[in-house]
Amino acid sequence: MVLAAALPIVGLIFFSATYSVTQWQSAEHMRKTVELTAFSRTVSELVHELQVERGRTAGFIGSGKASGPQSSLEAQRRVTDEVLARFNSAMTEFSDQFSTAEQRGHLAAAVSDLAGLTAHRSNVTSRIETVPEAVGPYTRMITDLITLIADESANVGDAELSSPFMALLSLTQAKEASGLERAQGNAVLSSGRMTPQLHTALVSLSSLQRDLFEQFEQVADAEWTARLEAVESGEAAAFVSETRTQLLSAGYGGALPQVEAETWFTMTTERINQLMEVEHDLTTHIEEIAATKQSAVQMGVWIIVALSILITLLTIAASYVLIMNIVAPLTAITGSLEKLSKGETDLDIEGTDRGDEIGVLARAAHEFMGMTQQREILVRQNAQNEHDALVDRRRVLDTMAKEVEGATYSAVSKIVRSAEELAHNSEDMRRQLESANENAKNANSATSESLEGTQRASDLAAELNAAIAEVAESIMRGDKLARDSVQLAVDSRSTVEELDEATQQIGDFVRVITELAEQTNLLALNATIESARAGEHGKGFAVVASEIKQLAAQTNLSATQITERVSKIQSSTKTAVDAIGRISESIENLGGVTSSVAAAVEEQRVSTDSFTSFLNTNRNVIERVAKQVSDLAAITMKSAEGAVGITRRVEEMADASRNANEEIPKIVQRAVSAADNRNAPRSETHKQVTLKSGGREIPATLKDVSISGARISKPSKGNMKVKLPDGMGEVDAHTAWTSEIESGVEFEEKLPLNIMEQLIATNKSDVA
Numbered sequence: 001m002v003l004a005a006a007l008p009i010v011g012l013i014f015f016s017a018t019y020s021v022t023q024w025q026s027a028e029h030m031r032k033t034v035e036l037t038a039f040s041r042t043v044s045e046l047v048h049e050l051q052v053e054r055g056r057t058a059g060f061i062g063s064g065k066a067s068g069p070q071s072s073l074e075a076q077r078r079v080t081d082e083v084l085a086r087f088n089s090a091m092t093e094f095s096d097q098f099s100t101a102e103q104r105g106h107l108a109a110a111v112s113d114l115a116g117l118t119a120h121r122s123n124v125t126s127r128i129e130t131v132p133e134a135v136g137p138y139t140r141m142i143t144d145l146i147t148l149i150a151d152e153s154a155n156v157g158d159a160e161l162s163s164p165f166m167a168l169l170s171l172t173q174a175k176e177a178s179g180l181e182r183a184q185g186n187a188v189l190s191s192g193r194m195t196p197q198l199h200t201a202l203v204s205l206s207s208l209q210r211d212l213f214e215q216f217e218q219v220a221d222a223e224w225t226a227r228l229e230a231v232e233s234g235e236a237a238a239f240v241s242e243t244r245t246q247l248l249s250a251g252y253g254g255a256l257p258q259v260e261a262e263t264w265f266t267m268t269t270e271r272i273n274q275l276m277e278v279e280h281d282l283t284t285h286i287e288e289i290a291a292t293k294q295s296a297v298q299m300g301v302w303i304i305v306a307l308s309i310l311i312t313l314l315t316i317a318a319s320y321v322l323i324m325n326i327v328a329p330l331t332a333i334t335g336s337l338e339k340l341s342k343g344e345t346d347l348d349i350e351g352t353d354r355g356d357e358i359g360v361l362a363r364a365a366h367e368f369m370g371m372t373q374q375r376e377i378l379v380r381q382n383a384q385n386e387h388d389a390l391v392d393r394r395r396v397l398d399t400m401a402k403e404v405e406g407a408t409y410s411a412v413s414k415i416v417r418s419a420e421e422l423a424h425n426s427e428d429m430r431r432q433l434e435s436a437n438e439n440a441k442n443a444n445s446a447t448s449e450s451l452e453g454t455q456r457a458s459d460l461a462a463e464l465n466a467a468i469a470e471v472a473e474s475i476m477r478g479d480k481l482a483r484d485s486v487q488l489a490v491d492s493r494s495t496v497e498e499l500d501e502a503t504q505q506i507g508d509f510v511r512v513i514t515e516l517a518e519q520t521n522l523l524a525l526n527a528t529i530e531s532a533r534a535g536e537h538g539k540g541f542a543v544v545a546s547e548i549k550q551l552a553a554q555t556n557l558s559a560t561q562i563t564e565r566v567s568k569i570q571s572s573t574k575t576a577v578d579a580i581g582r583i584s585e586s587i588e589n590l591g592g593v594t595s596s597v598a599a600a601v602e603e604q605r606v607s608t609d610s611f612t613s614f615l616n617t618n619r620n621v622i623e624r625v626a627k628q629v630s631d632l633a634a635i636t637m638k639s640a641e642g643a644v645g646i647t648r649r650v651e652e653m654a655d656a657s658r659n660a661n662e663e664i665p666k667i668v669q670r671a672v673s674a675a676d677n678r679n680a681p682r683s684e685t686h687k688q689v690t691l692k693s694g695g696r697e698i699p700a701t702l703k704d705v706s707i708s709g710a711r712i713s714k715p716s717k718g719n720m721k722v723k724l725p726d727g728m729g730e731v732d733a734h735t736a737w738t739s740e741i742e743s744g745v746e747f748e749e750k751l752p753l754n755i756m757e758q759l760i761a762t763n764k765s766d767v768a
Helices: 002-062 067-097 101-115 117-126 131-154 159-191 196-219 222-232 235-250 261-341 357-462 468-599 601-606 608-676 753-767
Strands: 683-693 696-705 709-712 719-723 730-738 743-747
Touching (some): 002 067, 101 117, 101 131, 131 159, 159 196, 196 222, 261 357, 683 753, 696 753, 709 730
């Protein structure tokens, strides 16, 4: 506020000083203009006296250097020297007024020509015999001096003074033309003759005077125009005009005027003196204008300076009052706002009763303090609500974890027990299948023996006609072998039926496993539903449900594979039972035939050919039985191998169930920890912090942070202090969870909102 009040004051002082300097420069310029005008007066006086001396010199030369003109010339020279001395003195003082190189060159030329005046006078007295040679140097001097007057008018920058200076210059040049006319006329009248050169000069000078008088009338005021007209209408001007007309006529063959040279000189000098008076008065008028302007500008400068000082003092006083009535209350209000930003809410804010903008700001600060107090109350309530919700959520998650752990343990235990029983039954089935395989081998051996007996019976039938006794004995042996084959077939069928029962039991066990897998899958589905209800906090539990579902799917797949194997065994067992039944029927048929042969030996003797054919048929049947028994042995071997595979699968399933029983509780606990660790919204950050624990300081990176905790880039353990970045202080914390590469910490007290906002803001600044 002080700066805001100081800026206008500084600006006012600056502009006042600038304006004062500008006006002072104008006053200084007017002072120089007055000095230039005074110098111009001196130059004009010197021009006038040089003009007079030039005329006297022309008369002196024209008279043949008579004594009379000489005395007048010498008197004029003394007057010229006095004016020249004043010019030299003024030139030394005002030479610096000529600013350009051209003007300084003009001044140097004038000084140089004037320096040769004494030598020229001596030459005029001693050796110069012609008028042009005598008056030429005077003309150069006068021209140089008139050029100085023109330079002075160029240095005048005021419009009101430019016109009078231009009029003065025109009048001075006209007076110079009059002086030249005086000299030329004096030369003509003194010599009594008109030369063409003198006539041309007189015509040119007459025309030049008219032009210069017209220029004077164009730039001069009416007062000075009237003064010039008064001079030109006077007696001297009338005499000069009449004599000039006669002189010009003489150039065309007319007679010279009957006028003495001295009279001409006197009358032209009187006219020039009258012009000189007008010039002098005009110069005085210019000086008065310049002096008046100088006084006015100087007075204006002092008035501006005084007003600037007065306004500056008033502005300073007003600014002081303004500062005392605004800055102090604003400072108090900003101090209160700063305390509010630091968390202080028990403040006494002044200025609330004021009716101006300060009062509005004070009341707004007071309302902001009230809102801050309400916000702190709401923050504490929200913190308590969050804490209560966290406790409830943790209790619910713990309960769910225990329920899942218990249900998983019960289901997996049943699976393990069923798998163990299935493995035991599979082992029994394997042993039974091995026994059935052994019996099948025995049946195959017996069938081979039956085939050999049938072959021998065929041989005996061929020899039946030779030895009937041997036929009877062979028939008895065949009957015995048939009974043995029947017994073996019955035993094989019993064994295969036991195998079928064993496979049925395996199917029952597989159904139990399938039901357990379906129950596990149903439990995983329920867990998925519960995790969906829990929303963000149930994501970890959803992972557990997904793993349980995968385990159930793996168990169901194993049960399906076992079912397929058992189905194959049951199909093969049914085929073996059917084959053994057919073997039993064939052997029983063989026994009936053998009995018939024993009862009708005599008939067989008659029908040996028929018996031989029957024996061949019997041999074919026995060969088929042997083949079927061999197939039964192979099937039994495959069943035994399948039983071994079932046992291995069941053992793998039991191992997987045990692993699931161990891993599922761990997964549930990790999910609970992860869900519990997300009790407040996190903001990503990459700020460097320091962990202080056990006398050690460990640098780490703050990966994300909330008001209740953070995730850091180092594993941690137990209680610690977390040193926040950028001088934000330290907070007490403890490890909530940890891994090999990072850990989560929970703050003992929630972070203040301003600290949290600073962390987020600095992280955004670092990223940008």
